[in-house]
Amino acid sequence: MNENLIVHLIYRLDVGGMENLLVERINRMPAGAYRHVVVTLAGYSTEFARRISKPGVDICALDKQPGLSPGTHADLFKLLRRLRPAILHTYNLAGIEYAPAALLAGVPVRVNGLHGRDGADPEGRNWKHNLLRRLMLPFYHCCYANSGDMLAWNRKVIGVPGHKSCLLPNGIDAERFRPPADGEPRPDVGFGPGCRVIGTVGRIQDVKNHAALVDAFALLRARLPGMAGTLRLAIVGDGPLLPSLRDKVRALGLADLVWLPGARADIPDILRGFDVYAISSIAEGTPGSVLEAMASALPVVGTRVGGVPELIDDGVTGQLVAPRDPAAMADALARYLLAPELATAHGAAGRARVVSHYSMTAMVANYQALYDRLLERKTSFRKSIKSCVE
Template identity: 65%
Template structure:
């Protein structure tokens, strides 16, 4: 009874990705006296990524859910929740939304669901079956939040979540870890266009590769210096490698898979690119901005909320390699221009997207709901008090 309440984070997997990275940051940074944490993966966890959790005593449970409908996973989750006895279930994205009733049956008093993005099969959240499931699950959650204004508007208009039951919780960034490089590039150094994130269809890296090929054609004098770096793992990584090889640019396109030194790699970029067809608040773009990189991104989801068009980067239509190439070109041609725009991006991150503010907002949500539903719970001070 003297222990802090337990929050169970329910996610599809615990592996390298923007959602998962910020989940780990909240676990590590939330005051130890406020909440304990555990993670339940519907599928599996990546041991290398799991080691990023520095907080002691965080249990990780894997349910090994098979693809498709798996009623046995509901039973496995029920048993896990009955054993762990959490005060809060925090479920993430569509993959975990259906488990609200299980948490209720298991006696979890506070249930929270977060919308952090969508997949390539339904980038705009129009799938009627998925949305019917989301609407059916709303009564089982005490709060349904979004990490971007566009996603919050969709929750309220399409999923019919009331204003009282929904809120915006923006992403945060560690501006100490992600910092600008020291000094300008050396004369004749490679000009790297880069991106970081899961290599999956929703990120549309194929369009970024096509834009890179167009840029090489538009600027033949820079062809030997131009490089493209796509950092991350995912289901279409091998397809992307094959596509680069078929285009004859395998030596100019770096696709290393997962890396643990992303902060250092970002400092080798000239410009950061996001070619997604759907996004929540893009943590990768915030990391790039904190590194003082200009960001060229598609005008989808939460990207326009992060990138101030013409000030901290450039916005382009999705699935338009020509527009993407044209937007990247000024930064490729002028390092000083890229540095000025990148500096404006870092200043924006410092003003609006601090890691402390993000952690405090999540803790405040937990505190409010726990106080309402478990009145004997005395909220701990938040990390900004």
């Protein structure tokens, strides 16, 4: 067994909040603590993979076929037998079914992380998915969640026992994600000076419901005709629904007012060019993009789903609205545009909350402590078994 090797199994290594934080944890974990291999079920973006700066981190793609794909289980088994890691860390529902292969391959510790749900099942009611989660429970030593809402759901609905569950909140680099310094020019996000920019960052997929944000922006322009000429919307990120989102923007006649640049590597600078941040998701864990926006001192309008209410203190650091309600989102955005001093106060309160509760250092330390604890428990158990035999 490679005692300090962790294999991270994710669906795809590409632009996304969970993926960004995985890369950050790998890069920031102290040298000599653990080595890492990232295994993807559906490939990876070479450009995004370059963000892993820690030396010696390999990336392996299993090229899973659509459907059950039993061959993928066999491929992972062979890979794990060759690598002989101490820990298999799987992420979300996509990776949860592969713990039996890890057990057969002799991986001592198996961890699954709940970082969010799919757009097709935002409230976690799919009985087949939940049955799979329950069936996999015996194969895992820990099934953590990154929000209190997800942790409670894991325990109540799936039945994860207390000794196998814990909360591991996300963290943000508050030095990299920061508001503009005094006298620092505002970054240009493609609209020129004098514009009021509502922005969001995230993978363009169904669970993020960006179409509702576009609808809210159209309503906002109609409700604030005096400001309509200066209002702009930025949706930064790549994903399977980007082409259809661009079609929607064109159909509404908003092509010159909505910026859809795809994936970008300069997110901290882009956030400093926003006036208000919006997240229109129908399901979330603890969205790292919201923490990044708060660290950048942006007021946030977010949907009341998953762990979002745990981040946004309604009326203090931002505003919460019902999901799938463009009219409510437009109203909340209008409040900030009509009262810039309120936006500034909520943005400052949001940054203070991130600095005090969601540091990147604490997040990395919490994950390392979990790995250490589980390995120590497994090692102690093996030693006790050996002692009894002797």
